[in-house]
Amino acid sequence: xxxxxxxxxxxxxxxxxxxxxxxxxxxxxxxxxxxxxxxxxxxxxxxxxxxxxxxxxxxxxxxxxxxxxxxxxxxxxxxxxxxxxxxxxxxxxxxxxxxxxxxxxxxxxxxxxxxxxxxxxxxxxxxxxxxxxxxxxxxxxxxxxxxxxxxxxxxxxxxxxxxxxxxxxxxxxxxxxxxxxxxxxxxxxxxxxxxxxxxxxxxxxxxxxxxxxxxxxxxxxxxxxxxxxxxxxxxxxxxxxxxxxxxxxxxxxxx
Amino acid sequence: xxxxxxxxxxxxxxxxxxxxxxxxxxxxxxxxxxxxxxxxxxxxxxxxxxxxxxxxxxxxxxxxxxxxxxxxxxxxxxxxxxxxxxxxxxxxxxxxxxxxxxxxxxxxxxxxxxxxxxxxxxxxxxxxxxxxxxxxxxxxxxxxxxxxxxxxxxxxxxxxxxxxxxxxxxxxxxxxxxxxxxxxxxxxxxxxxxxxxxxxxxxxxxxxxxxxxxxxxxxxxxxxxxxxxxxxxxxxxxxxxxxxxxxxxxxxxxxxxxxxxxxxxxxxxxxxxxxxxxxxxxxxxxxxxxxxxxxxxxxxxxxxxxxxxxxxxxxxxxxxxxxxxxxxxxxxxxxxxxxxxxxxxxxxxxxxxxxxxxxxxxxxxxxxxxxxxxxxxxx
Numbered sequence: 001x002x003x004x005x006x007x008x009x010x011x012x013x014x015x016x017x018x019x020x021x022x023x024x025x026x027x028x029x030x031x032x033x034x035x036x037x038x039x040x041x042x043x044x045x046x047x048x049x050x051x052x053x054x055x056x057x058x059x060x061x062x063x064x065x066x067x068x069x070x071x072x073x074x075x076x077x078x079x080x081x082x083x084x085x086x087x088x089x090x091x092x093x094x095x096x097x098x099x100x101x102x103x104x105x106x107x108x109x110x111x112x113x114x115x116x117x118x119x120x121x122x123x124x125x126x127x128x129x130x131x132x133x134x135x136x137x138x139x140x141x142x143x144x145x146x147x148x149x150x151x152x153x154x155x156x157x158x159x160x161x162x163x164x165x166x167x168x169x170x171x172x173x174x175x176x177x178x179x180x181x182x183x184x185x186x187x188x189x190x191x192x193x194x195x196x197x198x199x200x201x202x203x204x205x206x207x208x209x210x211x212x213x214x215x216x217x218x219x220x221x222x223x224x225x226x227x228x229x230x231x232x233x234x235x236x237x238x239x240x241x242x243x244x245x246x247x248x249x250x251x252x253x254x255x
Numbered sequence: 256x257x258x259x260x261x262x263x264x265x266x267x268x269x270x271x272x273x274x275x276x277x278x279x280x281x282x283x284x285x286x287x288x289x290x291x292x293x294x295x296x297x298x299x300x301x302x303x304x305x306x307x308x309x310x311x312x313x314x315x316x317x318x319x320x321x322x323x324x325x326x327x328x329x330x331x332x333x334x335x336x337x338x339x340x341x342x343x344x345x346x347x348x349x350x351x352x353x354x355x356x357x358x359x360x361x362x363x364x365x366x367x368x369x370x371x372x373x374x375x376x377x378x379x380x381x382x383x384x385x386x387x388x389x390x391x392x393x394x395x396x397x398x399x400x401x402x403x404x405x406x407x408x409x410x411x412x413x414x415x416x417x418x419x420x421x422x423x424x425x426x427x428x429x430x431x432x433x434x435x436x437x438x439x440x441x442x443x444x445x446x447x448x449x450x451x452x453x454x455x456x457x458x459x460x461x462x463x464x465x466x467x468x469x470x471x472x473x474x475x476x477x478x479x480x481x482x483x484x485x486x487x488x489x490x491x492x493x494x495x496x497x498x499x500x501x502x503x504x505x506x507x508x509x510x511x512x513x514x515x516x517x518x519x520x521x522x523x524x525x526x527x528x529x530x531x532x533x534x535x536x537x538x539x540x541x542x543x544x545x546x547x548x549x550x551x552x553x554x555x556x557x558x559x560x561x562x563x564x565x566x567x568x569x570x571x572x573x574x575x576x577x578x579x580x581x582x583x584x585x586x587x588x589x590x591x592x593x594x595x596x597x598x599x600x601x602x603x604x605x606x607x608x609x610x611x612x613x614x615x616x617x618x619x620x621x622x623x624x625x626x627x628x629x630x631x632x633x634x
Binding site: 053095098103106115118174 | 628
């Protein structure tokens with residue numbers, strides 16, 4: 001099925017986001033149009049401050065745009081109240097954060113249960129489900145460990161398990177490899193890619209790390225609050241490396 | 256979400272114990288100081304409560320508390336007896352006498368003169384001797400603490416003699432009495448004997464002790480006595496409270512203790528609120544992540560309030576327990592510390608801790624509720 005025929009899981013039109021007012025106003029997004037499809041891994045790339053994270057936050061129903069429309073899974077997110085957007089996220093969106101954001105006093109398995117607990121599951125049932133998922137990800141034996149006892153790669157796997165445990169159709173990842181070494185980052189990207197393909201999920205990744213572009217199906221290059229180019233040709237991804245000053249020194253060297 | 260909130264709380268042991276310590280300290284200080292205050296106030300009215308058998312006290316209308324004796328004339332006794340509904344009424348003497356010991360030392364004592372015929376108002380707990388011995392000439396019964404004050408280091412025994420108003424008094428019994436506010440020894444004797452232990456005055460009767468006929472409402476009878484005699488009549492419990500209120504109003508005791516209690520409250524609130532706020536700040540990204548994942552404000556409020564409630568409950572238990580233990584230990588060790596912990600102190604301390612808990616969680620709640628979930632994307 002061509003992209004023209006396939007229905008986008010998440011799409012936005014004319015997205016504008018302003019921060020502040022008057023002279024202090026900053027225009028983070030200036031009329032962004034984007035379609036994100038199921039079964040694909042879409043990367044948002046561009047220099048720091050270009051609006052990637054703002055766009056990701058709006059597409060994930062965290063932020064409300066100043067103007068424009070966002071449609072996700074058939075719902076107009078811009079028309080939803082704050083409470084309904086919260087409920088939408090709870091059910092349909094999984095999050096993977098740059099610093100993992102695992103609760104440090106909960107075990108790995110307990111961290112994975114959080115979205116289920118938010119959905120009203122009992123602790124016992126949620127833990128059973130969490131261990132099943134950790135088992136599939138080869139992390140079962142680490143389920144009773146605290147995040148502090150896990151390596152960066154293991155923590156990110158736990159974070160991905162947490163993002164998937166409630167079977168969301170949309171997964172948003174903020175710099176998922178920036179705190180990992182290249183080998184671990186590659187493994188994480190392979191995992192995310194398989195998650196996108198196998199579950200027909202829309203996986204959106206904000207990244208500076210040009211070495212992981214090879215895993216993308218679509219790369220949206222941003223600059224100054226606008227999408228400059230949407231590239232679907234894998235052979236062209238190599239040319240999309242961000243400027244050197246946009247890549248943080250730690251991006252590929254942290255353990 | 257409750258178990259997540261509790262694991263977040265208890266996993267951060269430093270902050271967890273810090274918050275508990277803050278609230279326990281506040282509870283301890285509030286409960287302990289309030290109990291000492293109650294103990295002191297109880298001492299002021301101890302003599303009223305120790306007078307058994309009579310439910311109504313009749314006195315001069317200008318009497319403000321139990322030690323503020325304004326003598327009545329003997330005819331007042333008959334006027335009280337003449338009130339319809341009064342079953343019986345007897346004389347009661349209360350005054351200060353100067354005792355002279357065998358070594359020549361003098362000591363003020365509280366002298367209580369009981370009705371010769373009935374001995375109404377006798378000490379409730381005689382540990383040596385018998386009440387009947389009070390009918391002997393010059394006989395007195397002294398409280399144990401008073402005895403130990405007059406003759407320190409000596410085992411209490413019957414037959415000890417001393418003088419009051421150049422009259423010899425012989426101890427025929429030792430009793431336990433409530434500790435008095437003035438700490439003077441309490442000496443019980445017959446009314447007629449008491450008049451010989453003090454210099455003569457025209458009017459000597461301090462109070463009339465009375466009881467109503469069976470089925471009579473004591474308060475109503477008091478009003479009846481007041482209407483008919485022009486004297487003041489109150490129940491025993493009312494007189495105890497009148498005495499305590501006098502000391503509360505006329506002395507700086509409530510202010511002094513109130514300052515300490517307020518200090519405990521403020522310090523406890525400051526420690527608990529600051530630690531709890533720091534704990535929340537430390538977890539702000541986690542709260543942001545929870546918000547991003549779909550936790551509503553109500554859920555997060557519930558988490559914060561549960562955490563505050565748990566540390567408050569544990570801190571309250573530890574603080575009040577420590578205060579009670581302190582009181583018990585001081586009493587067991589024979590200390591003269593006034594300590595009485597009624598249930599109202601526990602309730603009051605509990606309310607103060609609730610307030611501390613609310614104040615401590617307000618700052619944190621404000622921070623969590625205002626938190627934008629997008630904070631999780633800020634590195």
